[in-house]
Amino acid sequence: TFIIRSQSGGNLVNLVVVSNRVSRASANEPMTGGLAAALLPVVEKSGAIWVGSSGRLREGAQKEPFAEIEALGAGALAMLDLPAAHYEGYYEGFANSALWPALHSRTDLIRTTQDNYQSYREVNSFFARALLKFRKPDTAFWIQDYHFLALGAELRALGVTHPIGFFLHTPWPTRDIFGGVPHHRELVEAMLAYDLIGFQTDGDRDNFLSYVEADLGLEVSGGTVQSRYGAARCAVFPIGIDPAKFAAFAAKSSSHPDVSRLRRSLNGEKLAIGVDRVDYSKGLVNRIEAFDRMLTAQPQLKRSVSLLQIATLSRGNIEAYGDLQNQLAKLVSDVNGRHGEVDWTPIRYLNKGFSQTVLAGLYRTAQVGVVTPLHDGMNLVAKEYVAAQNPVDPGVLVLSKFAGAANELDTALLVNPNDIDGMARTIATALSMPLLERRMRWEAMMTKLRAGTIQEWFSDFVDALDRAHALNDTAAND
Ligand code: F6P
Secondary structure, three states: OOOEEOOOOOOEEEEEEEOOOOOOOOOOOEOOOHHHHHHHHHHHHHOOEEEEEEEEEEOOOOOOOOEEEEEEOOEEEEEEEEEHHHHHHHHHHHHHHHHHHHHOOOHHHOOOOHHHHHHHHHHHHHHHHHHHHHOOOOEEEEEEOHHHOOHHHHHHHOOOOOOEEEEOOOOOOOHHHHOOOOOHHHHHHHHOOOOEEEEOOHHHHHHHHHHHHHHHOOOEEOOEEEEOOEEEEEEEOOOOOOHHHHHHHHHHHHHOHHHHHHHHHHOOOEEEEEEEEOOHHHOHHHHHHHHHHHHHHOHHHOOOEEEEEEEEOOOOOOHHHHHHHHHHHHHHHHHHHHHOEOOEOOEEEEOOOOEHHHHHHHHHHOOEEEEOOOOEOOOHHHHHHHHOOOOOOOOEEEEEOOEHHHHOOOOOEEEOOOOHHHHHHHHHHHHOOOHHHHHHHHHHHHHHHHHOOHHHHHHHHHHHHHHHHHHHHHHHHO
């Protein structure tokens, strides 16, 4: 009964969606991780089986992968206990200390070992074995993100001939940068086992294809790579949100205690908001420096604007993340110490998460949304901030040109996050933008958000996977 109908009205498929982190939190509970929060509502409706990690580990060799399965909307959630001997090497050691830094063009932060790589491959093969349990004749597998670059190849090695798609939520860097990952070649070769590889932007897909052509010497034509696995189609599917849902959350939550307390505490003062995981890719240090620079250059803004930075702690066992947490805590306290007054704090810095409903209300309270990553696959905060605005008096989005979202939200105020003075000036411009201009920019962004929702992203990918696999099937039978 795990059935979803593709939008083209074509085949009925049993869809199995796989991601490292899964979520069953409702919109009223704090969310962890952009991917899981974004997928939950669509996966729930689709009737797919969503497979991921349970967050629990098991010692010793597991004959049979253990999954706790519960109902999720029209489908099910299957949470796997992962092998204790390999989890750390897989998640911290390779996925987040080799792949994540490289995918965000920070090869200087790569710290990994051969054992970590082995653990990464072990966990990919462990998931593949577990997925066999969910295989039916018409199953399609859709694997999410960089934790599972090799999962498609592991499934093929087990004899799986079903459609298998992959979507990368992060950027894909230039070929010289990806070449900085240990075992980069094996990993990309393994990726070619997927029928369809989805990217957030044209730039990401083009970087991938140029690696495949130049470094692997494979034939690429019309976005399709030919390898020993057959054809892997590479295409772009920018992930979206449900803008109507965010708008409804924002309107509804204005009376939520967190939102009304925030509004009262501002006393007419303006607010800029940032919401991020504490991650070096998010440009948090640059953003706080820009806010500091703005208050120094334009002291008349003191007391008339403050920054609410929600910064959820993430991947804290990894040195680069621990260092960044300390650096940010010190920087915020330094800025508050220099610019603060007995009755005014320039930066409210919170290391905790909020539910989507409360976040929507906080976004709507802020006249400026600051989303300034150094590199980001898409950045859904940018889209959520826009969708949560009051249509008659919308706020202004200040957006890094290095976020995937900048391709669509091109009427935001686009900034280079490395240009601290430029960002400082742009935040000040946003604060004083006249209503007419704010409305025009906001309308144009809403039109884009309505044209590319998460529901469309989901069904477009499944349709394209169906087609890509059908072409591979036809070629194999020729
Ligand atoms: O795509 C971004 C991403 O890495 C997701 O895969 C992940 O769920 C999210 O960020 C949060 O990261 P983590 O799961 O490591 O806390």
